[in-house]
Amino acid sequence: MSGFLDQILSASPWIVYVTVAALVFAEDALFVGFVLPGETAAVLGGVSASRGHVDLVAMCGLVVLAAIIGDSVGYEVGHHFGPRILQVRPLRRHQTRLADAQTFLAERGGSAVFLGRFIAFFRAVMPALAGISHMPYRRFLTFNAAGGFVWGIAFVCLGYFAGNSYARIEKAVGRDVALAILTLALVGFIVWRIRRSRSERDPETSAPDDTDN
Numbered sequence: 708m709s710g711f712l713d714q715i716l717s718a719s720p721w722i723v724y725v726t727v728a729a730l731v732f733a734e735d736a737l738f739v740g741f742v743l744p745g746e747t748a749a750v751l752g753g754v755s756a757s758r759g760h761v762d763l764v765a766m767c768g769l770v771v772l773a774a775i776i777g778d779s780v781g782y783e784v785g786h787h788f789g790p791r792i793l794q795v796r797p798l799r800r801h802q803t804r805l806a807d808a809q810t811f812l813a814e815r816g817g818s819a820v821f822l823g824r825f826i827a828f829f830r831a832v833m834p835a836l837a838g839i840s841h842m843p844y845r846r847f848l849t850f851n852a853a854g855g856f857v858w859g860i861a862f863v864c865l866g867y868f869a870g871n872s873y874a875r876i877e878k879a880v881g882r883d884v885a886l887a888i889l890t891l892a893l894v895g896f897i898v899w900r901i902r903r904s905r906s907e908r909d910p911e912t913s914a915p916d917d918t919d920n
Contacts (some may be wrong), residue, residue: 718760720760724752730747731774735780735834736777736778744830745830748770749770749859749863753862753868757867757869758870763863763867770862770863771856775855778851778855779834782844782851785836785838785839786838789839790839793835804828809836812833817846820834821853825858834847
């Protein structure tokens with residue numbers, strides 16, 4: 708992770724723009740989110756902006772656009788290929804979570820598209836599930852665009868502010884230690900997001916037992 712982070716931070720602006728946009732796009736269009744969550748790429752784009760390698764506004768706009776287009780491609784994949792797309796290898800081991808996502812979509816409709824943008828697994832599969840369920844594309848696009856806008860700006864700005872901390876740490880303790888600290892911070896944030904999403908999906912696991920004695 709630190710090696711990849713170092714390469715992003717020191718790359719030329721066009722490489723940073725293309726890499727971040729490609730990862731955000733591919734997360735939903737090609738299910739790459741199972742390997743590297745798009746939010747990680749967005750955060751790294753913000754870190755790069757904080758170091759002056761790229762423009763913050765341009766990075767925010769690019770991430771938002773990549774998120775919306777990637778979701779739209781995922782929607783079309785689900786719409787054209789139907790339920791059989793759920794049998795691709797990356798998804799075979801997640802049938803229970805897929806069922807949860809389908810139930811969430813059936814119950815919440817467009818709101819699920821918006822809210823799913825903020826949960827890593829749902830973000831990777833929700834566009835395809837919306838296409839499979841034949842949700843009208845205009846309705847999907849409305850909630851997709853809203854979610855992509857809020858999510859993209861939030862995570863790029865998160866990386867931007869984390870990057871300012873990175874610069875101060877680097878000056879005080881050196882580059883290698885700063886990279887290690889920022890990497891741990893990003894990993895900790897991702898773990899927190901995963902645990903939070905799991906607790907939101909399975910509230911009954913933490914609820915007290917109300918059965919009578």
